[in-house]
Amino acid sequence: MSLTYLVLEDEPLIAMDLEFAIEDIGHEAVVAVNNAEARQAVADNTIAGAILDVSLGDGETCEPTAKLLSEHSIPFVLHTGDLDRVGEHLRALNAPVLPKPQAADDVIEKLVGMAEKA
Amino acid sequence: MSDDTSRSGLKSSNQAHRAIYPSDAQRDAFDGSSGLLFEQAMGQTRMAVCLTDPRLEDDPIVFCNEAFQQLTGYREVEILGRNCRFLQGPDTDQAQVAKIREAIRDESVVVVELLNYRKDGSSFWNTLHLGPIYDEDGNLRYFFGSQWDVTDIHQSRAEERHAKAMAREVSHRLKNVFAVVGGIVNITGRSMDSRDVAKKINERIQALGRSYEPTLDEASLGTIHVGQAIRSVLAPYDPEGDRFIFEGNGVRTEPNAISAIGLTLHELATNATKYGALSNREGTITVHWQHIKDKMDNSALEVTWIEQGGPRIEQEPDMDGTGFNISKTLLNHARGVLEAEWPPEGLQARILVPLTRRSL
Incomplete structure (x- = not known):
């Protein structure tokens, strides 16, 4: 069964790579570049799981989306190049943190595993 | 040091390595042999020390040693009789000042780190240790303040x-x-x-x-x-x-x-x-x-x-x-x-x- 995954990522090439990796295994991806788009995507789709880039530029972090997903019990992973900047609030949400750089396939494999368990 | 610090006037006085030259000023405020020892010790130490008298109006400084004068750039005559707050300036953190006020009110010991200003307007980071001194009858007599320049740190x-x-x-x-x-x-x-x-x-x-x-x-x-x-x-x-x-x-x-x-x-x-x-x-x-x-x-x-x-x-x-x-x-x-x-x-x-x- 094809599921829909959310990719929150402001770097287009990384977003595209993750999107392709999701499509490779027969699922669908919705890409958001900021929290507002992510909120809309969650409202418009049945999201099975999400990959959240922690730093979205201009000091924006994925925290609002992480909270929203937690409220909906949607599993997600944090994808970041700066482990120090994950911050206490995000750590408190207890999602796996996958350090960048990491092969897109591995990121997706981890997420799909979580979504299947959920 | 970077340009930033010189522009802001922050300057270390190199307190740990500065020689202290005793001043000629004679004092008679501290009597007896222990008073003499106190005077000599205070004259030699690099630790800047002052005493204030809380029984006088506005708790003025009644004693300061040579190191205190060298640290602040003021001479004794300009210091005695003034409340310590004259060392504060525009960037002194008022939260730290509040701690000092509380300690004086509660007669407790406190150590704070605050930005102080010298006579020439330059500033330095001061680790101030403050505590009450009592006489033999247990009456509050002085507040003791020691200052150490921690600008380098x-x-x-x-x-x-x-x-x-x-x-x-x-x-x-x-x-x-x-x-x-x-x-x-x-x-x-x-x-x-x-x-x-x-x-x-x-x-x-x-x-x-x-x-x-x-x-x-x-x-x-x-x-x-x-x-x-x-x-x-x-x-x-x-x-x-x-x-x-x-x-x-x-x-x-x-x-x-x-x-x-x-x-x-x-x-x-x-x-x-x-x-x-x-x-x-x-x-x-x-x-x-x-x-x-x-x-x-x-x-x-x-x-x-x-x-x-x-x-x-x-x-x-x-x-x-x-x-x-x-x-x-x-x-x-x-x-x-x-x-x-x-x-x-x-x-x-x-x-x-x-x-x-x-x-x-």
């Missing part, structure tokens, strides 16, 4: 923080660059129908990225923590964390040695996953690293790789695959070597990379 702390923040930013950006490069390779591989090739390229890029990953944050030090780099490169091949045995100390090495070692370890681990100690459930790999001296007394970084418990090796496998060729070429450019032996119990490899810096 403040500045080195600020510089360190700045350097760390910069290193982190560079590290973060570089990791993103690695991630973006990985994305380009994958996307290109897909569009040219060469996914397998793209995957292999990407695995090497990721291994290279991981070699630098844990150490970039401290890149300002100019060297890389070998053990951390090795662990990061190999982590993905050992998800349970029970297949690698790491034996090495906190040795650091120069960054250019790490690329070749990181990629070689990646090839060794890939090989072990396919054919060696990581291809079954029991095998382990011992990785050991150290700095050694060669015959010419030059320093080198040596990493050894010993596989055990994998499938028995019947004959020496071919180490001419692309991966090992890349490693060998890289090592060769670094004037290093990769030696491998294949006893039946598993591969034993040794990577040697000469170091160019003498200080390591």
Whole structure:
């Protein structure tokens, strides 16, 4: 069964790579570049799981989306190049943190595993 | 010191190393032999000291030593009779001042760090220790204040923080660059129908990225923590964390040695996953690293790789695959070597990379 995954990522090439990796295994991806788009995507789709880039530029972090997903019990992973900047609030949400750089396939494999368990 | 600090007027008085020249001023406020000893001690110490009299209006300073005058730039006549707050200025943190007020009110001891100002307008970071002094009947007699100039410590702390923040930013950006490069390779591989090739390229890029990953944050030090780099490169091949045995100390090495070692370890681990100690459930790999001296007394970084418990090796496998060729070429450019032996119990490899810096 094809599921829909959310990719929150402001770097287009990384977003595209993750999107392709999701499509490779027969699922669908919705890409958001900021929290507002992510909120809309969650409202418009049945999201099975999400990959959240922690730093979205201009000091924006994925925290609002992480909270929203937690409220909906949607599993997600944090994808970041700066482990120090994950911050206490995000750590408190207890999602796996996958350090960048990491092969897109591995990121997706981890997420799909979580979504299947959920 | 940076221009910033001189512009803001922040200036250390080098208190710890400054000689104290006793002034000629005679005082008669402290009588008796203990008074004399007090005077002499106070005249000599580099610790700036003052006493205030809380029984007088506005708790004025009634005694200050020579070090206090040198620290603040005021002479005794300008100091006595004034409340200590005349040392405060526009950037003095009022929260710290409030702590001083509380301590005076409660007659308690307090140590605060605050920005104070000298007579010439320059400022300094002052560690102020303040506490009550009682007479033999237990009546509050003075407040004792000692001042120590900690401007140097403040500045080195600020510089360190700045350097760390910069290193982190560079590290973060570089990791993103690695991630973006990985994305380009994958996307290109897909569009040219060469996914397998793209995957292999990407695995090497990721291994290279991981070699630098844990150490970039401290890149300002100019060297890389070998053990951390090795662990990061190999982590993905050992998800349970029970297949690698790491034996090495906190040795650091120069960054250019790490690329070749990181990629070689990646090839060794890939090989072990396919054919060696990581291809079954029991095998382990011992990785050991150290700095050694060669015959010419030059320093080198040596990493050894010993596989055990994998499938028995019947004959020496071919180490001419692309991966090992890349490693060998890289090592060769670094004037290093990769030696491998294949006893039946598993591969034993040794990577040697000469170091160019003498200080390591």
